[in-house]
Amino acid sequence: MRKEELNSIVASVRAYLDLERESGVEEYYFASDEAVAAACADRPAAVPQGLDELKKEVLACRECDLCQTRTNVVFGAGNPKAKLMFVGEAPGEQEDKQGLPFVGRAGQLLTKIIEAMGLKREDVYIANILKCRPPNNRAPLPAEIIACRNNVKRQVEMINPRVICTLGKFASQTFLNTETPISALRGIFREYNGIKVMPTFHPAYLLRNPDDKKIVWGDMKKVMKELE
Numbered sequence: 001m002r003k004e005e006l007n008s009i010v011a012s013v014r015a016y017l018d019l020e021r022e023s024g025v026e027e028y029y030f031a032s033d034e035a036v037a038a039a040c041a042d043r044p045a046a047v048p049q050g051l052d053e054l055k056k057e058v059l060a061c062r063e064c065d066l067c068q069t070r071t072n073v074v075f076g077a078g079n080p081k082a083k084l085m086f087v088g089e090a091p092g093e094q095e096d097k098q099g100l101p102f103v104g105r106a107g108q109l110l111t112k113i114i115e116a117m118g119l120k121r122e123d124v125y126i127a128n129i130l131k132c133r134p135p136n137n138r139a140p141l142p143a144e145i146i147a148c149r150n151n152v153k154r155q156v157e158m159i160n161p162r163v164i165c166t167l168g169k170f171a172s173q174t175f176l177n178t179e180t181p182i183s184a185l186r187g188i189f190r191e192y193n194g195i196k197v198m199p200t201f202h203p204a205y206l207l208r209n210p211d212d213k214k215i216v217w218g219d220m221k222k223v224m225k226e227l228e
């Protein structure tokens with residue numbers, strides 16, 4: 001086994017145990033080889049048809065006022081054939097600077113969660129409802145969500161994951177077409193166009209409310225089971 005592989009396994013186990021300890025769980029669960037294989041679809045020779053074209057289109061988008069204040073459009077990143085897709089709300093400061101999703105503090109926590117699931121960021125696909133940063137990280141406006149939501153829905157259509165994990169109120173309500181609060185939506189599998197959707201709290205919320213990490217970890221265990 002190569003040193004990088006060993007380091008990756010150690011990081012994964014460490015992240016898993018951290019989350020387990022924080023959630024006070026005593027029963028240990030490790031994803032089976034089959035579950036990991038199911039979640040990590042083989043790398044495709046080429047991205048699904050249309051994803052590159054969609055990216056070009058979105059990078060040039062000026063459909064809402066956020067195009068005037070953005071530094072970069074944050075299209076999304078990861079395995080274009082992923083079985084598991086995470087969808088958050090909107091890019092923050094770091095994401096706007098780097099043009100990549102979930103690379104700030106909340107992103108580091110999401111990475112930890114993904115690794116605790118026995119996966120790597122490259123195994124899943126990560127995107128947001130809005131592709132451009134709202135100034136000062138304010139909440140997305142309804143008009144902005146309406147202008148942008150078809151981009152992420154087209155990404156879902158092209159990637160065709162088995163499970164979408166919606167992070168926070170805006171992503172969950174957008175995919176499930178509801179105004180039900182995230183506290184009532186989370187933890188139960190819902191459906192979007194035949195794809196299972198697991199709503200859970202956003203990692204940024206968890207940074208402010210670390211006691212709720214155990215709730216999200218419980219939701220992720222359901223996702224791991226579904227991917228088996």
Ligand code: SF4
Pocket residue numbers: 058061062063064065066067073130131132144147148
């Ligand atoms: S947020 Fe979405 S709709 Fe608005 S400019 Fe950016 S890509 Fe276009």
